[in-house]
Amino acid sequence: MTEKFRETLPAAEGAGRREASGVLIRTAEERDVSEIAALEKRCFSDAWSETSVRGTMNSPLGYVLIAERTDGEGFDLPCGYLIAQVFDGEGELLRIAAAPEARRRGTGRLLLERMLEDHPCVSVWRLDVRTKNAAAIALYEKYGFRIVTENPDAYKDPRDNGYLMIRTAEN
C-alpha cells in the first residue's frame, strides 16, 4: 500500500458511513484518468473529457481523488471521484460523483471529508450546483455549505438554475 493510499474512515455512526467500509479513497493518478472520464459520462450530461480531467490533475492548483471498492482481491473497482482546485486559501469543488450503482453508500461523503481534511488551511470553499440536484445539495449542506445566490439558466441539457454554495472556515 503506497503512502498516498489511505484507508477510509472506520465504520462510525450512520448507515451511510458503515456501508462505505470496503471503499478506499486515494489521490488519483494518470492511470485513473480514463476511468474518471468514463464515470463522468455515466454521471453527467455535460461530462468532462479525459483531456479536461488530465488538465486539472496536472495543474498545480488541481486536486483529484478516486474512490475504489474492493472486489475481494484488491481495491480496483472505481466507484467515485472528486475534482477540485485550490489557490491561495480558497478552494473550488468542480466535480464529485459516485457511480450510479454505488450511490447512497457513503462514497460522496468520504470524498468530501477527505477533501476538507486534506486542506485545513482553506478558509473558503465554493461550488456550483443545479437547483434541482437535491442529493448533492443535501450532501453539501451536511458539510457546512450554504446557498448564497441563485443564477438563472446557469445549466443546459437539461436547463436549470444554479446555486452558488459557500463553506467558510467558521461554519
Ligand SMILES: CC(C)(COP(=O)(O)OP(=O)(O)OC[C@H]1O[C@@H](n2cnc3c(N)ncnc32)[C@H](O)[C@@H]1OP(=O)(O)O)[C@@H](O)C(=O)NCCC(=O)NCCS
Ligand atoms: C451527489 C452524489 C455525489 C452523492 O454521492 P453518494 O455517494 O450517493 O452520497 P452519500 O451516500 O455519501 O450520502 C451522503 C449524504 O448526502 C445526502 N444524499 C445523498 N444522496 C441523496 C439522495 N438521493 N437524496 C437525498 N439526500 C441524499 C444525504 O444527506 C446523505 O446522508 P445519509 O445517507 O446519511 O442520509 C451522487 O448522488 C452523485 O454522484 N450524483 C450524480 C453526480 C452529481 O450530481 N454530482 C454533484 C454535481 S454538483
